[in-house]
Amino acid sequence: MGSVGAKEVPVLLSPEGLRIDGRRVNELRPIRITAGPLKHADGSAFVEWGQNKVMAAVYGPREVHPRHLQQNTKAVIQCKYNMAAFSVDERKRPGLDRRSQEISKVIAEAFDSVVFAEEFPRTSIDVYIEVLQANAGTRCAGLVAASVALADAGIPMADLLPAVAVGKAGGAIILDLKKEEDNFGEADLPMALVPQSGRLVLLQMEGHMTREELSTALDLGVQGCRQVYEVMKQALRDRYAVAAEPGAVA
Amino acid sequence: MGNGHRSGPRRRGHGGSAPHRSGERILVLPGEELPSQGLKPGSGTYRVGGKVYASILGLLSPRPPFVQVVPLSGRYIPKPSDVVIGTVTDVQGTFWLLDIAAPRWAPLHMTGTPWKIEVGETEQYLRVGDSVLVRVENLDPTGRIGVTMLGEGLGKLEGGAIVQITPAKVPRVVGRGGSMIQTITRRTGAQVAVGQNGRVWVSGDPEAILRVREALKMIADEGQRSGLTERVDSYLKATSPSGDAGIEEPARESARRDAPDPPFARPPTDDEPTDLDDADERPNDASE
Numbered sequence: 001m002g003s004v005g006a007k008e009v010p011v012l013l014s015p016e017g018l019r020i021d022g023r024r025v026n027e028l029r030p031i032r033i034t035a036g037p038l039k040h041a042d043g044s045a046f047v048e049w050g051q052n053k054v055m056a057a058v059y060g061p062r063e064v065h066p067r068h069l070q071q072n073t074k075a076v077i078q079c080k081y082n083m084a085a086f087s088v089d090e091r092k093r094p095g096l097d098r099r100s101q102e103i104s105k106v107i108a109e110a111f112d113s114v115v116f117a118e119e120f121p122r123t124s125i126d127v128y129i130e131v132l133q134a135n136a137g138t139r140c141a142g143l144v145a146a147s148v149a150l151a152d153a154g155i156p157m158a159d160l161l162p163a164v165a166v167g168k169a170g171g172a173i174i175l176d177l178k179k180e181e182d183n184f185g186e187a188d189l190p191m192a193l194v195p196q197s198g199r200l201v202l203l204q205m206e207g208h209m210t211r212e213e214l215s216t217a218l219d220l221g222v223q224g225c226r227q228v229y230e231v232m233k234q235a236l237r238d239r240y241a242v243a244a245e246p247g248a249v250a
Numbered sequence: 251m252g253n254g255h256r257s258g259p260r261r262r263g264h265g266g267s268a269p270h271r272s273g274e275r276i277l278v279l280p281g282e283e284l285p286s287q288g289l290k291p292g293s294g295t296y297r298v299g300g301k302v303y304a305s306i307l308g309l310l311s312p313r314p315p316f317v318q319v320v321p322l323s324g325r326y327i328p329k330p331s332d333v334v335i336g337t338v339t340d341v342q343g344t345f346w347l348l349d350i351a352a353p354r355w356a357p358l359h360m361t362g363t364p365w366k367i368e369v370g371e372t373e374q375y376l377r378v379g380d381s382v383l384v385r386v387e388n389l390d391p392t393g394r395i396g397v398t399m400l401g402e403g404l405g406k407l408e409g410g411a412i413v414q415i416t417p418a419k420v421p422r423v424v425g426r427g428g429s430m431i432q433t434i435t436r437r438t439g440a441q442v443a444v445g446q447n448g449r450v451w452v453s454g455d456p457e458a459i460l461r462v463r464e465a466l467k468m469i470a471d472e473g474q475r476s477g478l479t480e481r482v483d484s485y486l487k488a489t490s491p492s493g494d495a496g497i498e499e500p501a502r503e504s505a506r507r508d509a510p511d512p513p514f515a516r517p518p519t520d521d522e523p524t525d526l527d528d529a530d531e532r533p534n535d536a537s538e
Contacts, residue, residue: 042325061325061353072392075353116296116305121393123353151280154324156305158296159281196281196303233279236307240277242472243309243322 009184013170020181025174026220028164028227033144033235036152043153045235047145050178051135056145058153061123069124074117079108079127081142087134103139104129110143110163110192110202116156125155136182137165140190143202148232152239160232163192163202164224166217168209173217175224189217193225276310278319284310286317294319326351326417326447328395332386333404335412335445336397341373348382351414351447354393358384362398364405381407381451383443407443410453413463415470417448422469422478430469430479437486438462461489 012020019025029050038044041057064070069078081103085094107129115125127150129142140163147161167177169185182188187207191200200218209217278284284295286302294306295318304310308319326334328350336348339355347355358376360367362384365375376382383404384397399405415423423444424431435442438461440454452462465482472478 043323063355120353121391123393151307152323154306154308154321156294156296157280158303158305160279194281196283197298236279237277240307240322243275243277 010180011170012181012185013172013174017172019169019174021178023176025172026223028176028224029178031228031231033148033231035148035235035239041149041153043149043151043155045145045148045152047141047148049137049141049144050176051133052131052138052141053133054138054141054145055130055132056142056149057128057130058125058146058149058155059128060125060153061120061155062126064122064124070122073121075115075120075123075125077108077111077115077117077125077127079104079111079129079146081107081129081131081139083131083134083138087131103142106202106204107139107143107146110161111146111150111157113199113201114158114161114194115150116158119156125150136177136179137190139163140165140192143192144228144232148235151236159194159196160229161192161194161201162225162228162232163190164221164228165190166221166224168207168213168217173209173213173220175220187213187217189214189221191218191221191225193222193229195226195229198222277308277322278304278310279307280305284317284319285312289317290315292316292318294321322418323416324418325353328352328356328386328389329446330386330388332446334384334386334397334447335407335443335449335451336382336384337412338376338378338380338382341376341378343370343372346372346376348384348397350384350386350395350397350445351417351449352395354395356384356386356395356397358382358397358399362387362396362400364400376406381412383407383445383451403443407451407453410441410451411459411463413450413452413466415448415450415466417446419470420444420446420448423450423466425479430482433479433483434462434465434486437483437490438465457491461486464489 010020017024032048034046036044037046038057041059043058045056047054061075064076069076081100083092083100085092127146129146131138131142143161143163150157151160164175165177166173166175166189167181167185168187169177169181174181177185177188187205187209189205190202192202193200282304284302284304289312291297291302294304294308295302296305302317304319306319306321307323308321311318311320334350336350336356338346339349340347345357345359348358350356360372367375382399384399385401385404386395387398388396431442431444438454438458440452440458440462442462443451450466452459465486468482468485469478
């Protein structure tokens with residue numbers, strides 16, 4: 001991080017096709033997910049994804065606060081994405097800003113399309129995402145954490161929601177950008193996939209790509225999401241492994 | 251999926267013990283395709299294009315003609331006639347609002363209490379923070395939960411402490427035919443009430459309350475393995491201050507009978523037989 005102090009663009013892709021941290025173009029950073037680390041929340045998850053560290057907590061369904069947001073036919077999904085002041089090199093000014101509001105909104109909307117909110121009318125499902133350490137791709141890491149936390153909270157939904165960012169850096173379409181690739185690259189394209197149906201429920205883009213590049217990027221992203229999906233499922237299996245032991249008292 | 255994912259077909263009258271008691275228990279996750287073979291989607295599932303998928307994290311439990319998923323986590327989903335422990339969160343002129351750890355607060359109307367109350371006098375009977383043992387009476391499609399305090403054993407819980415566990419573990423705390431809860435009360439001398447919403451009220455001397463808490467923690471942490479009642483029993487025996495607390499065998503005897511589970515268990519006293527005073531209680535299915 002400190003090594004790119006100068007304004008000059010680092011070499012994002014070596015002649016051998018390796019990226020700044022030695023990954024290939026279609027490789028994810030290492031992901032580790034812990035389901036249920038928080039005791040008070042109805043569901044929680046901690047995601048370590050490359051140098052990202054994100055904690056998510058889910059409360060609900062519970063009474064809606066503020067009341068006027070209540071909906072008579074379904075639960076409202078309220079999401080709050082927040083970056084800790086110490087999550088980035090330069091102190092992040094704490095509190096709401098336009099970026100965190102936007103991310104909260106797109107994540108809430110992504111969950112709106114998979115959670116069976118009609119089962120809990122006039123309630124709220126509150127999702128809190130706290131970024132403790134950031135290194136690009138925190139909205140995806142946050143979404144993944146929140147999704148595992150929702151499953152941990154026993155909330156009914158169509159599927160888990162894996163997410164990943166694809167992008168373009170050093171002229172190549174790459175999977176799962178890290179900070180330098182995000183900052184100095186040509187494009188960033190976070191996405192979230194419903195594996196069961198193949199639908200994308202979050203898709204944003206910054207930068208430029210040709211149509212062909214976009215379609216390559218989408219394919220790569222879907223592949224990436226499916227890899228993330230496996231890690232998410234394993235995290236939940238590990239947490240609830242005891243419950244599935246044979247001979248247990250039902 | 252009806253009112254909630256607990257509302258599947260009743261187990262009782264389904265031919266004795268649970269069909270999956272002996273079999274392998276399969277953990278499923280949301281979005282996972284389920285082997286449905288002509289079965290209908292039950293609670294905790296959904297169907298798309300002829301295939302059935304899990305909608306919640308839980309254990310796969312085929313119960314013909316349904317395939318369903320039994321939750322392992324999540325908030326308490328109220329069912330009519332469940333006995334639950336609520337905490338008063340708001341007092342109005344004619345009713346109180348109770349937090350029963352469900353998705354919504356439950357109004358307890360003053361006519362649902364054994365007291366003769368004038369409008370506006372509600373606060374003289376229950377204040378914010380008080381705890382009560384109530385029964386879920388009705389649910390409407392908008393999710394409103396009606397509760398009543400009329401019924402044997404129901405009422406205000408005076409003193410004691412409340413421990414919250416996950417509602418999915420309640421059947422284990424109660425035990426088969428109430429065996430676990432009887433073990434706990436017998437060994438500690440504490441008075442215990444278990445709400446289907448995962449709240450456990452414990453009253454007795456502070457030492458006993460602590461021991462019950464520990465026992466509940468044991469159940470919550472490893473409620474899955476068999477022989478748990480025995481292990482809780484030996485734990486409580488080992489921590490007993492007087493060396494050999496409680497009565498050895500008689501309670502065990504009654505636990506073996508296929509007795510319905512009491513919502514309320516007291517330690518044996520002189521003037522009161524231990525036999526369950528649960529005649530009017532719906533058997534809360536222990537093995538769900």
